[in-house]
Amino acid sequence: MCSIIGYSGNESAAPVIVKGLRRMEYRGYDSVGVATESENQIGVKKGVGKVADVNSKMNLEDLPGKTGIGHTRWATHGKVTDTNAHPHPSNSGKIAIVHNGIIENFEELKEQLKKDGYDFKSETDSEVIANLLQKNYNVSKNVKETMITTVSELRGHYSFIAMFEDGQLAAARFHEPLIIGVGKENYFLSSDVLGFIEQTDDAVYIDNGQFVLIDQKNMQIFDFSGKEIKPQITKVSKEFADVYKGDYAHFTLKEISEQPETIFKAGENTQDAIKVSSDYLKHAKNVYLTGSGTSYNASLVAKYLFSKYAKIKTESIIASEMQFSPDSIEPNSILIAISQSGESADVLEAVNIAKKANCKIISIINSLTSTLARESDIVIGMNCGPEIGVAATKSFTSQLIILYKIIQELSIEKIEINFQEISTSISKILEEHNEIKKLANEIKGISDIYVLGRGIHYPIAIESALKIKELTYIHAEGIAGGELKHGPLALMDSNVFVIIINPDDSTYHDTLMSAREIKARGAKIIGISDKNSEVYDFWVKLPKTDELTYAICETIPIQLLSYYAALEKESDPDYPRNLAKSVTVK
Numbered sequence: 221m222c223s224i225i226g227y228s229g230n231e232s233a234a235p236v237i238v239k240g241l242r243r244m245e246y247r248g249y250d251s252v253g254v255a256t257e258s259e260n261q262i263g264v265k266k267g268v269g270k271v272a273d274v275n276s277k278m279n280l281e282d283l284p285g286k287t288g289i290g291h292t293r294w295a296t297h298g299k300v301t302d303t304n305a306h307p308h309p310s311n312s313g314k315i316a317i318v319h320n321g322i323i324e325n326f327e328e329l330k331e332q333l334k335k336d337g338y339d340f341k342s343e344t345d346s347e348v349i350a351n352l353l354q355k356n357y358n359v360s361k362n363v364k365e366t367m368i369t370t371v372s373e374l375r376g377h378y379s380f381i382a383m384f385e386d387g388q389l390a391a392a393r394f395h396e397p398l399i400i401g402v403g404k405e406n407y408f409l410s411s412d413v414l415g416f417i418e419q420t421d422d423a424v425y426i427d428n429g430q431f432v433l434i435d436q437k438n439m440q441i442f443d444f445s446g447k448e449i450k451p452q453i454t455k456v457s458k459e460f461a462d463v464y465k466g467d468y469a470h471f472t473l474k475e476i477s478e479q480p481e482t483i484f485k486a487g488e489n490t491q492d493a494i495k496v497s498s499d500y501l502k503h504a505k506n507v508y509l510t511g512s513g514t515s516y517n518a519s520l521v522a523k524y525l526f527s528k529y530a531k532i533k534t535e536s537i538i539a540s541e542m543q544f545s546p547d548s549i550e551p552n553s554i555l556i557a558i559s560q561s562g563e564s565a566d567v568l569e570a571v572n573i574a575k576k577a578n579c580k581i582i583s584i585i586n587s588l589t590s591t592l593a594r595e596s597d598i599v600i601g602m603n604c605g606p607e608i609g610v611a612a613t614k615s616f617t618s619q620l621i622i623l624y625k626i627i628q629e630l631s632i633e634k635i636e637i638n639f640q641e642i643s644t645s646i647s648k649i650l651e652e653h654n655e656i657k658k659l660a661n662e663i664k665g666i667s668d669i670y671v672l673g674r675g676i677h678y679p680i681a682i683e684s685a686l687k688i689k690e691l692t693y694i695h696a697e698g699i700a701g702g703e704l705k706h707g708p709l710a711l712m713d714s715n716v717f718v719i720i721i722n723p724d725d726s727t728y729h730d731t732l733m734s735a736r737e738i739k740a741r742g743a744k745i746i747g748i749s750d751k752n753s754e755v756y757d758f759w760v761k762l763p764k765t766d767e768l769t770y771a772i773c774e775t776i777p778i779q780l781l782s783y784y785a786a787l788e789k790e791s792d793p794d795y796p797r798n799l800a801k802s803v804t805v806k
């Protein structure tokens with residue numbers, strides 16, 4: 221997703237901005253740019269590629285001045301080109317902007333601006349902001365008035381930072397994140413605290429419908445009508461600074477390897493929130509679950525758990541689908557929203573729909589300072605530390621652990637979950653990574669992989685297929701074991717691999733039968749199980765345990781397999797092509 225950053229202080233701005241952009245690389249992007257102001261002149265450098273590459277080609281850091289803005293772009297409107305990269309200067313070159321989000325009425329605004337004599341160089345929606353600011357500034361000659369008029373004309377979801385030729389920064393937030401970092405003698409503006417955490421841990425979270433004016437000495441926040449708002453400084457958790465890869469080649473591998481510890485932290489210190497949530501859930505008329513991507517897959521596991529162990533019927537709705545069936549949300553129900561970032565636009569929209577129906581919102585989130593956290597009645601923290609790899613790994617298992625803790629409270633026949641055993645089993649699987657590396661070499665040339673499971677292992681199969689897709693670009697699909705004969709069997713031949721999730725629980729015999737049916741059609745079988753079988757071409761050994769522990773443990777070899785296969789295919793496991801960590805646009 222796009223990241224925006226701004227700096228005003230007593231240091232040279234461009235190197236600070238480049239460093240901040242590198243910290244936010246995980247959000248995913250295709251082009252980069254920086255603009256600075258020096259002696260009332262704005263200079264811009266931008267291009268397609270990674271921060272380090274564009275910086276070494278164009279020397280972004282050499283731009284002079286102590287005020288600047290920067291951007292990483294994830295194309296939505298207009299191709300990936302140098303011209304479409306941000307910052308975008310206004311026609312006069314006296315204002316430059318960086319923008320994250322979508323301006324829905326950009327065509328209308330562009331038409332009007334063209335009639336007023338403005339030209340457009342890029343195909344982006346963002347460039348209208350620069351010229352609209354210029355047009356309004358020409359009338360008022362006042363930055364605050366310019367911002368009030370401009371935000372009243374923009375429709376859509378956005379956060380943007382504008383730099384004026386006198387070195388003033390102005391930034392606005394409307395449904396996209398924007399945070400101010402307050403240093404000793406400097407101010408930062410950023411989409412994420414990671415943009416400035418090395419310099420300061422004092423942050424001000426700008427609310428929706430607010431804008432901020434910053435110069436080298438002052439910061440003022442206003443609502444969109446121009447009323448001044450008192451800034452509230454929050455201390456940002458220092459753990460955000462802990463985002464280095466350490467000894468690991470990639471964040472993804474680091475994050476997979478952290479799981480024996482992160483499962484103990486999930487829901488830690490939020491035991492009360494878990495108890496209160498369970499009480500609400502016990503008495504709720506209707507319970508809905510929502511999320512996107514991996515977080516949605518966690519909601520599918522939850523649906524199974526609620527019905528099996530607590531006899532509570534729930535409905536899992538993909539966050540982006542909620543708007544198409546808002547009437548299916550019964551008033552006064554409970555919505556459990558699951559999101560690592562707490563910033564996924566689809567999830568926020570789903571929450572909005574549920575709130576309109578007077579639902580209570582219980583959320584399971586990693587980023588406790590996110591918009592979702594602020595929109596929720598109860599927040600349960602995953603506490604798994606920053607997840608930088610675009611493909612979710614440790615956040616998924618943390619989500620499951622929290623759901624297990626809720627189920628423990630709600631279960632009719634009290635279930636005991638041995639978290640120590642889960643941790644030990646994950647560690648044992650991680651120790652076998654060399655075996656999984658060999659398997660990665662086997663699958664690297666394959667074009668289709670299916671992952672089959674039953675019961676609780678079916679949503680895990682769906683999540684596993686998502687990991688394979690994201691990291692290896694191999695087509696992958698999760699199949700419910702019993703559905704095999706209703707279609708997927710037609711696809712089985714010697715060109716495909718099928719991963720059979722088959723621990724020794726109530727699903728074991730039926731799933732082994734599915735494996736035989738597939739084998740008879742010539743496909744290669746990878747069995748993930750605590751019991752070996754002659755039907756498996758490759759066996760990934762699981763420690764012997766119980767249904768709930770299996771569900772967590774069996775995801776680990778598939779995360780590792782996807783990671784190593786990405787390396788075999790020479791693709792970047794941390795930043796898969798075309799994807800972004802946090803999708804803050806619809």
Ligand code: G6P
Pocket residue numbers: 512513514515558559560561562563564567610611612799800801802803
């Ligand atoms: C993006 C990421 C996925 C993630 C999904 C939901 O699509 O690439 O890895 O699962 O967003 O993110 P969230 O932060 O809401 O859990």
